Amino acid sequence: MNHKRNLLIVLAHGLRSDALSDEREWPLPTPHLVDLAERGVRLVLSSASPADPGGMTSVLTGLHARQHGQLRDDEQPQPLRDGLPAWLADAGYHTVGVGEVGAFASLLDESLVTEGVANPEPKPNRCWYTAAARSRGHAPALAQQRRQRLRSGPLAPDRLMLEPEEDIDGFIAAQAAEALGRMPEDKPWAMFVVFSGPGNELPPPMYYDGLVEGADLAKGFVPAKFEQLDALVEPELPRSVLQRLEPHQVARIRADYLGRVSLIDHGVGRFNEALSKRKDADRTWTVLTSDRGQLLGEHGLIGHRSFLAPSIEVPLIVTPPDAPGVSPPKEKFQDGLFSVVDVAPTIAHLGGADHPESVAGRSVLPIFNAEPVLPVPPANLSEFHDRLLVETERHKAVFRTGDRKCLGLFDLLEDPEEKVNLIHDNTATTRKLVLQMRLHLSGVLMPLRG
Template sequence: MRSQPNILFIQVDQMAAAALRPYGGQVVRAPHIDALAGRGAVFEAAYCNSPICAPSRFSMMTGRLPTSIGAYDNASELPAATPTFAHLLAHAGYRTILAGKMHFIGPDQLHGFAERLTTDIYPADFAWTPNWAAGPRDKPSGISMVNVLQAGPCVRSLQMDYDDEVEHLAVQRLYDLAREPGRKPFFLAVSFSHPHPPYTAGQPWWDRYEHDAIDMPTVAAIPVEQRDIHSQWLHVSHGADVQPVSDEQVRNARHAYYANISYIDDKVGRLLRTLADCGMEDDTIVVFTSDHGEMLGERGMFYKQTFFEPSARVPLIVRHPEVGGASRIATPVSLIDLLPTLMDWTGGARDWPEPLDGASWQPLMQGSTPERRVLCEYTDMGVIAPARMIRTGTHKYIHTHGHPPQLYDLQADPHELTDLAGRPETAQLEAQLAHAVLEGWDADAVLADVLASQRRRLYLRDAARLIEPRPSWDYQASRDDSRRFVRAHGAAGAKALARFPFVAPPA
């Protein structure tokens, strides 16, 4: 393997780890992801650092916890002055390429990437700014239970349009990289929007499953009055109080969700086959993960935005050509660990200008078992107070500012049905975790800053709607076809040079 390995980073959107066979799922058919797990390290307790898209991705790219960089919600700007792993990799001599979603908000739509092959699927402005002053029913993105009510097969969808384009351009870029003489090592991020709702799946993938074989949620719906305050807020925010769903609609949603995982798995397979066909497999680290999970009807809840395992836990599979074969790692990790891991893999740690909240996965992949803790935060729509979770050892502790905490033993109670907070027998542990979850985090200050940030951005959002033409930060992808095909200038030998592997002309 070359001294600086290539890195293929595959990220999906809203994939619950437990649905996949490497994590115990029994229904989903994803043979390419299964095969990747069979040759790599499966992190059994990997978490996002915020169970919502943009804050999760911003924290992952910067190695910082979301509130430390003001990544409060899906309309928070990621400032151009914030270093990301793409800047790190540029310093390390890498060619950095992004295909697909990264949910950048603000005028900087590259954040260190040298190339961006596609636009994003969601808006880059302040349109989705939440307003906690309006209560939990405020939902600027329009999320509702309609996705569950209308779940089923389809011929085509906006997300299929998007992900097919992401796949095509990413595969083409791998071919181009293979044919590029003397190229730099590359970091190619391929980020798909599936299996994120709506729960609509193409018929070929829907038909891979027998409808009656689709399993129902493991944990039945919990009466709303018995839920924690965070879950009660989400019940209102998602409109579940006014749009109840039937068991058959839940099964339809789960069927479509599983079908969409199979749809994504086909794309993962094609990326991996292209890597192998181009002779780059032995020089390339492959990382597969998601930005957060999906409740998918568990506890009577859908979507994300909560710290329960289906929402906060993510799949994380790493295939490293020089670090053994299949292995399973039980130590808790999170997505903010990606940046320090890249430092280890690429030698790019020199002169990094910011503190880091994560730690490299590399020692764990080499057999070390240090004590680790994971922090996860939530400050987006659906809640009206900042919330934070800590996972350490086998326990999870949840702090919702101004409300009772929650404590779960995930080894004894993997479905989080028994809240141990307030019990005499766990008082000492609870006190320790209550201290740890708030260490270096002032909830009152976070609350004040979130509210102030929302007021500013709501004012700017409304002003933008009055400006003609309306300003736009959305990335517009473009390509130069004159470099790709035969043209009058410099056309000689273009077809021969595009053949891979190259065959020299006869003497």
């Protein structure tokens, strides 16, 4: 008889931690995501890289970006040769992937692959979503929508009259819910569901388009001041476009993003319903996280290649089954520094799987027993292109990787919105703080050099 835990692993691309309604940041209910959080442990993680696909690679491998080498947005995803899917397979799991799982499909027993929206016309034999769209006659319109996305990002998207299951994330949710009913009952299984959004910069389908609206969505918007942000941002849209960004455009971009969050929340509800019909629901754990966040007009910016909090703060939810004999967590949250590199070792721990010593993260499961998560890192590390972030609980510093020049320094306690770059204050206090952050950086990097 199988006594191992089954694992439902949901990876939502570009999901900000504050998009969940338990943070009360946005006028959007996310009941299914909040239900998972209330029944489990909920943490805020720092992305190891706000560039694609580096952040997702870190989630799946437990490695920092400099360890796996994917630091730029324009890099093609490299097939994973090792990582969480392989560790679980070695531990006896039947592994299945649905959605954007192409980079690690070779490590899975079964996969239903959809290609990312950066490819306007995926081949039907490589993308189940494209094949379904062709059969419905939607493929040309979807290809045009993706081309328009490449031209203008989220500013002027093509809005298609799609039913929810005709949208890429609605399609992924429907296929995953169906696949849950086919999982084996005589051996442990792990299903990876990788959504395209909400960070794919596409408008949501019908019923979710305009779900949240109103002038209040543009609250707090101010135009970009690039002389203060060069240290933290690599803009994805031309600066001239960002400087002309208006509040009503920001409100629409935020509404589209939140509509996609709601679509994924509904998908999680479908997964819960499918699991409730299974005989092994009482030993099935759910893990939900993301690779990076998304800027939605904060500091006048749109995109994700940034070390600002909305770009790098993502949720991690680890939820046990609601079943007799399964103890709820003794602690639901723990202060401290957590990173997406902690995701893979946490899931490996859940599944009783071994992982390589090179893994940079650690399991957060001790929180379930109200124990500290060890070892405690000196700081969090995030990296993309030629910039590197080191973040403690109080301060954030950005260094240029070539010469280790400090480009940005922020006091997160006194300045939580990161508006004042202290590096411009050439005082003894600032110089001392830069030195301290360099020491923290050395403490993080030293173990990675082996």
